[in-house]
Amino acid sequence: MKITEKLLIVNKLGLHLRAAAELVKVANKFKSQTTIHHGIQNVNAKSLMGLMTLAAAKGTELEFECDGADAKEAMAALKELFEHRFGEKE
Amino acid sequence: MSDKIFYGVAASGGIEIGPAYLYHAQGLTASRRLLKPEEVKTELARYQEALAKTRAQIVELEGRAKEKLGEEHASIFGAHQILLDDPLFTEEVPQVISKEHMNAEFVLHEALEKFKTIMASLNDEYFRERGGDIRDVGNRVLRNLMGKGEKEQLKNLDREVILVANDLTPSDTVTLSTETIKAFCTDVGGKTSHVAIVARSLGLPAVVGMQNATVNIQDGDLLIVDGNKGLVLVNPQSHIIEQYRRLKDNYTAFQKSLEAFKTLPAVTPDGHRVTLAANIEIPQELDEMNRHGAEGIGLYRTEFLYMNREESPTEEEQFQAYKELAMKTGVNPAIIRTLDLGGDKFLSHLNESNEQNPFLGLRAIRLCLKRPDIFKVQLRAILRAAAHGPIKIMFPMISTLSEVMEAKAILQECADELKKEGQVFRAGVEVGVMIEIPSAAVIADILIQEVDFFSIGTNDLIQYSMAADRGNESVAYLYDPLNPAILRLIQMTVDAAHKAGKWVGMCGEMAGDPQFVPLLLGMGLDEFSASVSVIPEIKKIIRMMPYETAKKIAQAATKLKTSDEVFDVIRDNVPPELKTLLF
Numbered sequence: 192m193k194i195t196e197k198l199l200i201v202n203k204l205g206l207h208l209r210a211a212a213e214l215v216k217v218a219n220k221f222k223s224q225t226t227i228h229h230g231i232q233n234v235n236a237k238s239l240m241g242l243m244t245l246a247a248a249k250g251t252e253l254e255f256e257c258d259g260a261d262a263k264e265a266m267a268a269l270k271e272l273f274e275h276r277f278g279e280k281e
Numbered sequence: 282m283s284d285k286i287f288y289g290v291a292a293s294g295g296i297e298i299g300p301a302y303l304y305h306a307q308g309l310t311a312s313r314r315l316l317k318p319e320e321v322k323t324e325l326a327r328y329q330e331a332l333a334k335t336r337a338q339i340v341e342l343e344g345r346a347k348e349k350l351g352e353e354h355a356s357i358f359g360a361h362q363i364l365l366d367d368p369l370f371t372e373e374v375p376q377v378i379s380k381e382h383m384n385a386e387f388v389l390h391e392a393l394e395k396f397k398t399i400m401a402s403l404n405d406e407y408f409r410e411r412g413g414d415i416r417d418v419g420n421r422v423l424r425n426l427m428g429k430g431e432k433e434q435l436k437n438l439d440r441e442v443i444l445v446a447n448d449l450t451p452s453d454t455v456t457l458s459t460e461t462i463k464a465f466c467t468d469v470g471g472k473t474s475h476v477a478i479v480a481r482s483l484g485l486p487a488v489v490g491m492q493n494a495t496v497n498i499q500d501g502d503l504l505i506v507d508g509n510k511g512l513v514l515v516n517p518q519s520h521i522i523e524q525y526r527r528l529k530d531n532y533t534a535f536q537k538s539l540e541a542f543k544t545l546p547a548v549t550p551d552g553h554r555v556t557l558a559a560n561i562e563i564p565q566e567l568d569e570m571n572r573h574g575a576e577g578i579g580l581y582r583t584e585f586l587y588m589n590r591e592e593s594p595t596e597e598e599q600f601q602a603y604k605e606l607a608m609k610t611g612v613n614p615a616i617i618r619t620l621d622l623g624g625d626k627f628l629s630h631l632n633e634s635n636e637q638n639p640f641l642g643l644r645a646i647r648l649c650l651k652r653p654d655i656f657k658v659q660l661r662a663i664l665r666a667a668a669h670g671p672i673k674i675m676f677p678m679i680s681t682l683s684e685v686m687e688a689k690a691i692l693q694e695c696a697d698e699l700k701k702e703g704q705v706f707r708a709g710v711e712v713g714v715m716i717e718i719p720s721a722a723v724i725a726d727i728l729i730q731e732v733d734f735f736s737i738g739t740n741d742l743i744q745y746s747m748a749a750d751r752g753n754e755s756v757a758y759l760y761d762p763l764n765p766a767i768l769r770l771i772q773m774t775v776d777a778a779h780k781a782g783k784w785v786g787m788c789g790e791m792a793g794d795p796q797f798v799p800l801l802l803g804m805g806l807d808e809f810s811a812s813v814s815v816i817p818e819i820k821k822i823i824r825m826m827p828y829e830t831a832k833k834i835a836q837a838a839t840k841l842k843t844s845d846e847v848f849d850v851i852r853d854n855v856p857p858e859l860k861t862l863l864f
Contacts, residue, residue, distance in 0.1 A: 203601065208411055209356065212363045219366075239360070240367045240415055244399045246408035249598065281601055 192262045197254050198269065202276035205248040208239075210277035215239050217272050223259025225269070236269075287491055287498075289466070291511030292477035294814035295486030295536075296529040297464035298522060301502045301515075302442035303495060304435065304453075309423045311386035316378075324378055328385040331425040336365055338421060346455045350482055357414070357451045357475075364418045369396070386426050393419040410474055417450035435462065443504045445494050454479040464506040466494045466513055472563055480508075481569070484536075488513050509814050531862060535817055543574035547809070547820050549802070553828035556808040557820050558616075560788055564602065567609045569813045574820060577613030579736065579810020580675075580788035581606060583620055583659065593655055599662035607670025614671040616713065616736065616810075617663055619656070619688075621645045621677040640750075645678035650687050660695040667707035675736055679714040679721050685731050717741035717789070722770040725777035735778050736810070739789025743767055762791045763844035768804075772839055775805045786810055796863050798822045799855050800847070803835030825859050 200206055206214070218225045218236040225236035227245065234241035236255070247253060257265040272278075316324055343358035364370075369392055377388045393416070400412030435444070435457035443464045444457070454476065463485065470476050470489035480487035486508030491497075498504065498515055505514040505525045509532075514521065547557040558579030559570045570578070586594045586602060594602075606615050622644060636642035649656035663674055676688050689712060699706045716722050717738030725735065739762060744751060746766055749759035761767070771787075778785035786808030791797050793811030795818055801809070802823065811819055834854050838847045852864050 203598070205407075207407060208360045208414065212360050215363055215366075235368055238368045239363050240369055240396055243408055243411045243415070244396070244403070246403045246405045248405060250592065250595070281605075 192260065193256065193258045194262045194266045195254060195256045196266055196270070197252050198273045200247055200249055200251045200253070200273065202279045203249055203281045204279070205251065206242060206245060206253075208243070210279065211239055211242040213277045214242060214269070214272060217268050218265070220268065221257075221259065221261045221265035223257045223262045223265045225265060226256045226258070228254040228256065285497070285515045287494065287513045287515065289488040289491035289494070289511050289513065290471055290477070291508055291812075291814075292470070292472055292474075292489040293465075293480035293485060293487040293508050295464070295484070295508045296525060296532050297443055297486050297504075297506045297508075298525055298529060299441055299443045299463055299504060301445045301466075301498050301500060301504050302438065302462075303498065303500045304444055304446040304449075305495075309390065309420055309427070311384075311390035311423065311427075313387040314384040316382040316384060318382065321379055321382060324385055325375055328375065328378065328389075328426065331385070331422050332365065332370060334425045335418070335422045336362065338425075339365065339418070342452060342455050346451075349455060350479065354479065354482065358455075361414065361418050361451070364415060365422075370422065386423060389419065389423060389426070393423075406471060410470075413448060413450050413475065417452050421452065438462070443506055445498050445504075447495050449476045449479075451475060459483055459485065464504075464508065465489070466491055466498070466504070466506060468492055468494050532818075535821065538817075538821070542817050542820050542824075543572070545574070545820070545824065547576070547823045549823060549826055549828040549831070551827045551829055553802075555802065555806065555823060556786070557816060557823070558613075558786070558808055558810040559813050559816060560793075560810050561606075561813075564605065566813050567606065570609075573813050573816045575613075575813065575816050577610055577671075578606070578615040579786050579808055581615055581617045583617060584622055587620065587622060593658065596658045596662045596665075599659055600665050603663055603666030603672065604669050607666050607672055610670060612671065614673055616673045616675050618675045618677050618715070619646070619659055619663075620649055622648065640744075646676050646684055646688060647678065650684065650691075653691055656691060657695055660692050661699060661706075664692075664696055664699060664706040664708075664710060665704060667710045668705050672707075673711040673713060673733070675713045675715060677715045677738070678717060678741070679728065680718040681720065682724065682727055682731065685714055685728060689731065715788075716770075716774045717745070719746045719770060722774050725774045726780070729777050729781045729783055732783075734783055735774055735785040736808075737771060737774055737785065737787040737789060737792075737806075739767075739771075739787060739791035742770060742789065743791075746770060761844050762794070762797060763800075763838075763847040765839075765841060765844070765847070768800075768839055768847065771801075772804055772835075779805060784808065793819065795819065795822055796851065799826050799831050799834055799859070800838055800851050802826060802828065803831030803833070804839075805835075822859065822863070825856060825862075827856070830854060830856070 215237055227234045227236050229245050234245055255269055339358050339361050343355050346355035346358055374388050378385055396415055403409045435453055438461040441461050441463055444462050445466045447468045465476060465480050465487040467476055467489045468491055477489055486506050488506055488508055488511050502515050505517055548554045556576055558577045559575035560580040561578050562582050563585050586599060666672055679685055696708055711733040713734035713736055714732050715738045716735050743760055743762060747759040749756040751757050751760035775785050784807040787806055788810040792809045793815045798819055809819055834851055837850050841847050
């Protein structure tokens with residue numbers, strides 16, 4: 192199963208190192224392959240180094256593609272993570 | 282011996298004198314070796330072993346960082362562990378080794394180089410700097426593969442040195458010994474870079490972003506690092522060294538007396554009270570502010586919100602930043618300066634035209650009045666945040682009365698809109714203007730009728746009055762705060778404000794220069810706003826300087842013909858104990 196959804200970065204610091212590390216942790220909980228499309232870039236969501244190359248600041252919209260048996264669950268977890276600002280206060 | 286001065290970013294305060302130690306992060310090169318098919322399996326095992334060893338080292342560093350720098354700084358090594366789990370290390374490298382039968386060092390080195398190039402090309406400073414973290418982890422794996430182990434070059438030095446490096450990685454800063462390393466100078470980095478943050482928490486003076494420190498400085502050169510001013514002197518003459526030794530001793534004594542000064546007011550021995558506030562450039566400085574005993578913020582720069590981005594910050598984002606400011610300053614006032622961009626600080630998304638002479642062009646309030654769409658977003662955010670604390674607004678680069686009227690009208694418009702929308706905000710926020718253009722100083726008596734306070738911006742006031750760019754070596758001598766023309770403009774501004782029963786502050790560098798404090802005090806300045814690191818020193822001077830004497834100095838100074846005469850009057854009339862401190 193393949194699901195695609197756009198997620199908006201709402202936390203103040205953007206997808207900085209700590210937030211990106213949280214994202215990797217969540218993506219790693221699922222078997223699905225998760226790819227992030229941003230402009231011409233395609234990045235593996237399980238790669239912290241890849242996420243750093245996105246240099247995604249607050250207000251950036253990223254397109255997530257989850258591909259695998261647990262794609263639906265993976266996307267739901269990612270969505271929650273973004274909505275909760277990666278567990279950050281602001 | 283030559284004496285050369287190099288400038289950089291004043292990242293961490295303090296003064297140090299000592300020999301340079303040039304630190305070259307081990308440049309790791311990996312040669313390519315083709316594996317025999319039967320070697321692949323052992324190569325993969327060897328690689329896995331290096332990864333495991335690296336992980337153990339990072340865990341150990343994390344523990345040491347917690348001890349040495351605190352929990353917050355140690356968290357970087359948590360991220361390093363996750364970096365080590367990256368598919369690049371765990372999947373890509375083993376795959377290439379198996380497929381192409383190449384040695385692990387070479388494969389890993391190639392993969393890291395590729396990343397290095399991508400990271401270096403990023404526009405955002407924060408993310409660009411993260412390339413250093415990736416390099417740090419990657420090089421550690423490489424060193425383990427090559428059996429080079431941890432050299433910890435910075436740990437076992439046999440003498441006190443000043444560290445000069447292109448950049449320092451988190452591993453470097455944890456392993457370095459503060460017993461022997463007394464200060465940092467680096468080619469790269471800004472106020473928010475890793476080195477700067479670590480230097481501040483270790484209390485080591487640091488000048489970063491020097492561009493060519495590693496080129497201009499040789500191993501063993503005698504250096505003076507002035508982390509307060511952001512300059513480094515290379516092989517200075519002996520009398521300069523002597524002068525700096527005294528400055529250093531004073532500074533060290535200050536740091537010790539800092540605690541005592543923190544809660545004391547900025548009041549002269551004869552009871553004249555002034556306000557001593559902080560200039561804030563980045564939010565991180567807010568925490569340092571209270572530690573240094575500032576009473577509020579005399580200049581909160583908002584440019585950081587607009588830098589390194591494609592679009593202007595939203596109202597909500599700005600509101601959150603200003604609200605945080607209001608919370609952190611508590612009962613003390615915080616003066617927010619509206620956007621001061623243009624001139625030297627270009628923003629790709631606001632830069633409308635290519636100007637021949639940007640310093641005399643569309644910048645600061647001029648840009649804001651031309652682009653009310655951008656201006657109003659900021660003003661609305663400020664008015665909303667003002668409901669949470671004593672925030673004031675200050676408009677930069679005012680040159681005429683009509684600019685003040687126009688800016689105030691837009692502010693009123695924002696207040697009306699917020700009211701209509703039923704938003705929480707504070708009406709009647711105090712409004713001030715910066716006096717940094719000579720025309721504004723000359724008509725200060727007119728401008729003060731429309732505002733609640735003035736803040737004198739001396740950097741621009743001097744440059745515009747003397748028509749001299751202080752960055753231009755050939756005319757830098759004209760940049761002279763004690764020039765009678767400048768003193769008259771300042772006195773006119775102060776007198777105009779006082780005559781109208783209002784107060785006047787100064788947020789330019791002049792207010793943070795210890796030698797000028799007695800004069801400015803005597804001229805009647807009500808508020809001194811300076812960078813956080815110099816606040817204790819300014820407070821000490823104020824507490825040693827009788828107001829009556831200061832007034833006499835000012836009265837004499839404004840009648841003098843040259844800045845040399847002014848300088849002599851200050852030096853010859855301050856109390857003896859202040860004279861030894863200042864001159």
